[in-house]
Amino acid sequence: MAYPQTTFVFTSLHPKTLLGQRRQAVAANTLQYQLDVLKQTGRYDAFKLRWHPIYDRAPEVWPIPDHLFWDSDIAKWIEGACYFLQQQCMPTIADAVDELVEMIRSAQQPDGYLNIHYTVVEPGKRFTNLKDMHELYNCGHLIEAALAHHALYANNQLLSPICAYVDLLCKTFGPGPEQTHGYPGHPEIELALLRLHERTGLERYLSLARYFITERGNLTGCDGRHYFDVEAEKRGADPNMKPAFYPEPRSLWYHQAQAPIAEQQTIEGHSVRAMYLLTSVADLVRIEKSHADLQDATYRLWNNMVNQKMYSTGGIGAMKQWEGFGLDYFLPQGTSEGGCYSETCAAIGVMMLAQRLLQIDLNGRYTDITELCLYNAVLTAMSTDGKKFTYVNQLASSDKDLSKRDDWFTVACCPPNMLRLLGTIGGYIWTYKSTVAEKCAYVDVHLYIGAKLTFDCGKDIVELEQETDWPSSGDVKFRLRSQRIKVELRLRVPGWADTWKITPECPDLVVKQGYLTIPSSWLEQHPDFTLSIPLKPRILVSHPLTNQNTVTIARGPVVYCVEDLDNPWVQDHFASTLLNPACEITEKLVQNQSLGDSYIALTVTRGASLLDTEAFEETPFLRQHGVDKFRPLSKLDFVPYYFRANRGGRGHMRVGLKRAT
Amino acid sequence: MAYPQTTFVFTSLHPKTLLGQRRQAVAANTLQYQLDVLKQTGRYDAFKLRWHPIYDRAPEVWPIPDHLFWDSDIAKWIEGACYFLQQQCMPTIADAVDELVEMIRSAQQPDGYLNIHYTVVEPGKRFTNLKDMHELYNCGHLIEAALAHHALYANNQLLSPICAYVDLLCKTFGPGPEQTHGYPGHPEIELALLRLHERTGLERYLSLARYFITERGNLTGCDGRHYFDVEAEKRGADPNMKPAFYPEPRSLWYHQAQAPIAEQQTIEGHSVRAMYLLTSVADLVRIEKSHADLQDATYRLWNNMVNQKMYSTGGIGAMKQWEGFGLDYFLPQGTSEGGCYSETCAAIGVMMLAQRLLQIDLNGRYTDITELCLYNAVLTAMSTDGKKFTYVNQLASSDKDLSKRDDWFTVACCPPNMLRLLGTIGGYIWTYKSTVAEKCAYVDVHLYIGAKLTFDCGKDIVELEQETDWPSSGDVKFRLRSQRIKVELRLRVPGWADTWKITPECPDLVVKQGYLTIPSSWLEQHPDFTLSIPLKPRILVSHPLTNQNTVTIARGPVVYCVEDLDNPWVQDHFASTLLNPACEITEKLVQNQSLGDSYIALTVTRGASLLDTEAFEETPFLRQHGVDKFRPLSKLDFVPYYFRANRGGRGHMRVGLKRAT
Incomplete structure (x- = not known):
């Protein structure tokens, strides 16, 4: 199998390409920057299993302790660092990897168990809340870190303890009468187990992945009931103790556990979970060549996602509350229009899933989506210098959510995911x-x-x-x-x-x-x-059922946006800027010396206009011809969406502009 | 003051008018039908204070017991019945009113307290959860029932016990050091207290209303903290025990308690609460002529509602989760598009608020909204025979939520509110x-x-x-x-x-x-x-910022819709039906003999068409001209929105049709 995490080593990127430059930024800045953050926030030393003041803190989002993902933050940084160390010598980074591996080894319990929270904060409660507590998710990332470390150093310093932990899981979970009939609320370990199986050749890792995948959503799997219900009851959970991100009690679909995967008709719930899960499903289908129902489901859910629930940037997930999928064709561009989440990790997850599907069926429709995500929803998530990141990638800014990037996040899944993706991009x-x-x-x-x-x-x-x-x-x-x-x-x-x-x-x-x-x-x-392949600007209009009525400009795989820096008159995040699909567009190669990027900038010279909203009646429903009040704009300047928010400005940005009628 | 509840007695409606007919349906059917339901469900006897099996039931929507509103259901039925008894002799109804009044009298506690739940189910816990438990809301409706009963019979059989209860509240709540600095989570009692003040002339009722209104949203009103926080802490509530209708912890804006009313900039939260609250605020402003800040706030919030958050039908509340207001211009028409709640009681509340504002400032802009609500969002909520009702009044049906009416609801606020509104319509x-x-x-x-x-x-x-x-x-x-x-x-x-x-x-x-x-x-x-005033069809196009891109037909105050019964080819709830704003429309007077309604039906003879969605690429973002695939419809038939779902059919209905480009 061509896992990009394995095959990337056979490819060297030219440093002057866009992706080569982003990789250079990571090598020069991001790895060290993220290492510093890991140290400053307490993550770096967490595997020493000492108490940290954050463990006493009430969670920002109940019931998830703020430190719950620390295992994965460390693991993903190690993983990303190992990928870059494969192709470049970085002694400080290598030393940190060594030290972290030693700390992880030292944190392992006698029976193989390896998790910060359930060893330090809630000892004795391990495996009591698979649904919410990311215990197996963390393990999945440790596996991936171990595989990267093993590939780099050709030793078992990290792989051995992780395999010992996974062996414990193999004993704990499964269909046997003494085993727990559970599976993780946040998938990730499944795809990692399949890769671990490939590396080690051990059947038990494949079996556990298969069990987690096929048992998921079994409505009667645990004493005739759903595992998540039984688990909640066992730990005495009040069903009204409902996480803020559950729109309704239970919300099994949030976890893609409302039905067995093979029976799921539409893609629902938390986007990252859905992508990590389906990546593993597609890989299981490829490996075992015997799950026609799962293969059908994967195609069905992929098609629903791509055909009805994907933004023009490749972003997925319209709903902020559950960081996930909304209704078919419900694709508002930003907070002020009713949503848009488009999490960075979700777009990376789409790339992972598309890559697995491509191994089953060489078809450009998967690669088109891979490239769309890469050059838009993913690349927009990191600044040119590799020091600032986004978690949410809206297609339109608002006063509440300006177009900008941040230094770090409490839940820090996205920044180290950029390391992993850019580290292995050669494999794609x-x-x-x-x-x-x-x-x-x-x-x-x-x-x-x-x-x-x-x-x-x-x-x-x-x-x-x-x-x-x-x-x-x-x-x-x-x-x-x-x-x-x-x-x-x-x-x-x-x-x-x-x-x-x-x-x-x-x-x-x-x-x-x-x-x-x-x-x-x-x-x-x-x-x-x-x-x-001639690259020229092309116009995308929103499907009528999206209720968007927008016009988007793309050129090759790159989707464009407007920013206030180039169009300084804007006051409303371009909400009232119109674009005629029959507009005239000119191209210009821009070489930004200070940021090191060169890109094609686009200018609409005829066909952009500005709604005169102040001349409208004040009502959501206007008398006839009430909306035909606008004045032409002499020009409207566009830059690639991935390049947004790198040059300062006031944070006004938009991808899809209202269609001029 | 011209309260419609008082002045309606000076008006007699002609029975052959639309509203006269709906009133006849109420007198002939609805009062008796609802009385039967009250008896069947246990509500009728609830003031006998015996245990009812429903009291043991887990709430459908935690933490609200299913029977929590029974006091108000009874009160609103009595109130509505008394209005109709003013103008028509109905011995069975009158006897039931007498019996219910006796039961209510018998339920009063020695200190004046009068509430089913906190006497039978949770004795000793009264006034411990003003935020969620509708205790004062129920009292407000009892006051309004007592006023209607008093006006009808000119005796104090109901008014006396209610005044005794309110006197207890006057002692309990207020700014004094021994008093509770609280106010209800669901406003209603405020507007009732102002009417009680008018009837009795007693200053203390005005004072209590003023206190509830001006104290609301005080962030430091209770020992330097928000009353709802202190109250929750006192009863030991876990802040993570979050009702399903709270989109985030606390969600003070759900109750319009996020800031003092005078400081609120936009209308937020639960629509019915907001309307009942602002109705009382407008009335307090009128009575005291000294609350310039509250008057400004009322206009500001009214304007925000009417200009940015109101459907073409007069309906308000796009958000199902909190039965309330969404973002400015976020007005999807139905479940499949991301929302639309438009609760019947909320539209009735708009009429109440508009009526109060009209007493401050005679301005047709309030009356226009009154009439819009009446003939659309309100009248659509009851079948022609007065036996079926809606709670939610979407502007477009979907497979999940067909266009239909129901017999009754667990939370039964809307059906008896129709009694109250139609009973007093002469006063409007x-x-x-x-x-x-x-x-x-x-x-x-x-x-x-x-x-x-x-x-x-x-x-x-x-x-x-x-x-x-x-x-x-x-x-x-x-x-x-x-x-x-x-x-x-x-x-x-x-x-x-x-x-x-x-x-x-x-x-x-x-x-x-x-x-x-x-x-x-x-x-x-x-x-x-x-x-x-010539009535002819007119076209309303959605404001560009609504992202709706729809065309709506209205004629006079009546908004029109399409139904599958007249357009039987429809399969998708008219989601792909287009209408050109420059369409040709013909009128026809229809006299429906079996239902007794006559109305003007409209037919678009040129300008309607059907998107050929199957010919589209399967992606939310289409290549240029991808959306211009449609075929003309030879005709498209419209009926008044209020008339929808009276003639059978498959439940496909839509008000705003996509604008043909």
Whole structure:
């Protein structure tokens, strides 16, 4: 299996590309910055199992103690650091990894148990609240950290204790009469267990993942009742003690546990949980090739998400209260319009899920979404210098929620998730396989990013390099080198691309499921060639059922936004700015010296206007022609959404503008 | 003061008018039907203070016991019954009123206390949870019942015990060091106390109302803290025991208690509470003429409601979770679009508030809203036969919430509120005053309804009669009779009226604040005259900031809807039906023999179409011109929104249709 966390090591990114630059920011700033924060906040030393004053604090969001995720914060930082250490020497970071691993080892209990909260704060209560308390979620992240550490150092310093903990879980959970018939409220461990199974070859890790996945949502799994109900009753929980993020009592759908996954018809609840869960489901389907019902459900839920519940930026989750999915087509752009959460981790989760689906079925519709998320909902979540982050990625700002980034969060899942994603991004660019028998290798190229892939086919080293300024330019120069082995390439043609061209010409090519197959025979003659996909601004209008009536500009995979810095007259977060779908747009390459980014800026020179809302009647329902009061704007300037909030300004920003009628 | 509950007795409605017919349905069916339900459900006998099995039941909505409002259900039925008994003899109803009054009298405790729950179910806990438990709300409705009973029978059988209870409250609550510095979570008693003050002349009732109003939202009123916080702490409440309808802990704004009323900038929270509260605030302002800050706040909150948070039907409250106000311009039409609550009681509350404001400032903008609510959000809440009701009045149905009415509700505030409103509707039609010194009377005519007003000016009896088929026709024949006294009329010209005409011609008339003043000199010459306001279909388009992009048809005060019964092809609740604001509309008078209603039906003969959603790409954001796929409809039939769901059908209905571009 091509897990990006494993395969990224075979790819080196060109440092001058957009993603190369973001990776440089992480290496230069983010890792050290986050390490400092871990130390300042008490997280760094938490595995020493001493009492910390925060443990006495009433939770910001009952019943979740503020420190509940500290295990995962550490684990995700270790994981991310190990990915970067694979490709760059950073002694301070490496020393911190060593020290943290030692602390984690020292925190392990005699029976293998390994969790800060239930060892220090609530000893004796382990596994009493799988639904809310993130105990198994934390373990999942420890597994992923251990896998990254193991791959980097080729030792078992972290992997051994984690396997010992997982072995305890394998004994504790399962269908046996003495076992607990439970599963985590926040999925994550499932996808980690499947990767642990791949690394170790141990069947019990696959079994536990399968159990967690197939038992989930069983309405009668625990003495004829739902596990979460039985668990709550056992610990004497009052059903009216309802977390603020539960819109109704029980709210099983918040956890994707309202029914067995195979029976779920629509994607519901907390977005990150849903993505981590479905990532593991897709992987289980691939591994076992025997879960047709789960495969159908995964496609059904994916389609519901992409077709009815995804923002133009690839963001998911309209509802702030439960950080998750709303109704079909309910996609308000920001707080002042009724919502928009679009959590960073959720968009990263979409990329993970799409990557797993792509392993089952090579289809550009998954890659299109991967690229959409990457260049928009994900990249917008970190500043150019790698020191500021977002958790929520609204498509429109408001006075209550300005367009900005923050230093850190109490629940700090998103910033270290950027480390993990950018650390392994090389693994998303392409997948390859080689068959020694046929003396042939196949490379599927998913993303166009200046990068070089080098892999060993046993008899030969294959090198494939892309040179491109994507997403500024749509020209990609390929350079293939292999001595004794034939190589076939499949190159993705994005769904939004109107045309494409291979130079020199390669005859008889057709796009099949979003990919062009370039035969090895032609490649032997033309190891250097260029793929050109013209990138030009295109207009997206909202589906009528969204009730949005907006016009969005995209160019290639990049979605654009307007900011007050370029359009300083704005006072209302562009709520009354109109855009005609038939507008005229000009492009300009901007090289921002101080921030180091270069990008294509867009200007609408004809077709933007401003509603004269003050001339309206004051009522939500106007007499005929009451809304046709506007004045033209001589120009309206756009920048990539990922670039927003990097240059100061007053925090006014919007992606979709009202459609001029 | 012209309280409609008092003045309605001077008006008789013509039975053949729309409202006359609804009143006949109430007299013929509703009173008896609701009496039967009160008996079947245990409410009728509840004041006997015996245990009822429902008292053992876990609440449907914690922490509100299902029987908590029974006092008010009984009180509102008595109140409504007394209004109808003023104008019609109904022995069974009258006997039930007598018996209930006796039961209430017998339930009074030695110190005057009078409440079912805190006497039977939780004795000893009275006044420990003013915030949630509706104790004072129930008292408010008992006061209003007592006033209606007193007016009907001119005895104190009910008024005396209620006054004794209120006297206990006057001792219990107030600013004194021994008094409780509290106020009700659900306002109602305030407006009732002001009416009780008017009837009895007793200052202490005015004082208590003033205290409840001005103390509300005091952040430091109780030992330097908010009363609701102190109260919760005293009864040992866990702050995480959060009712399902609280979107966040505390949620003080749900109760309009987040700040003193005078400082509240926007209208928030539970709509019915807000309306009952502001009705009392407006009345206090009128009575005391000394609360400029409260008057400003009332106008400010009214304006916010009407200008940003009111549906085209006069309905308020987009949010189901807290039965109340959402964000400015957030007005989705139904469940499948993200909300719409529009509770019947809230629309009745708007009418009450508008009526109070009209007493401060004669301005048609209040009357326009009164009439809008009456003919749409209110009248739609009862079937033509008076036996079925709605609680929620969405503007669009969905598979989850079909357009229909129900027999009854666990929380049964709305059905008896229809009794109260229709019982006193005559009091909303006009207000009058006479000055004996000047030998002159003034009648302000607010609503055009076939009806006759008769009042005694001391020296003379004045009669004013309207003959009209309003809202089917816009012609209103007036007939004024008075012998020795001059009468001046002020006739409302609705804000939506483009023109108006008096026949015979009355010179030099101008519309001032929505009213025409017809001088007494002209009326002496023309005691019979006609006001004509052409009623024709008009188009309302949604304000761009609503994100609705809808077109609504209204005609006079009546808002129209489409139903599947007239448009049987519909499968999606008209979600994909488009309407061009420049459509052609024809009118037709329909006389429904079986239901007894006649109304103007409308048909769009050109300008309606159907989106071909199946031809769309499956994504919320479409490539340019992706949304311009539709096919014309040869016709689209509309009926008044108030008439919906009376003729069977499949429950598909919609008011605002997507605007064709």
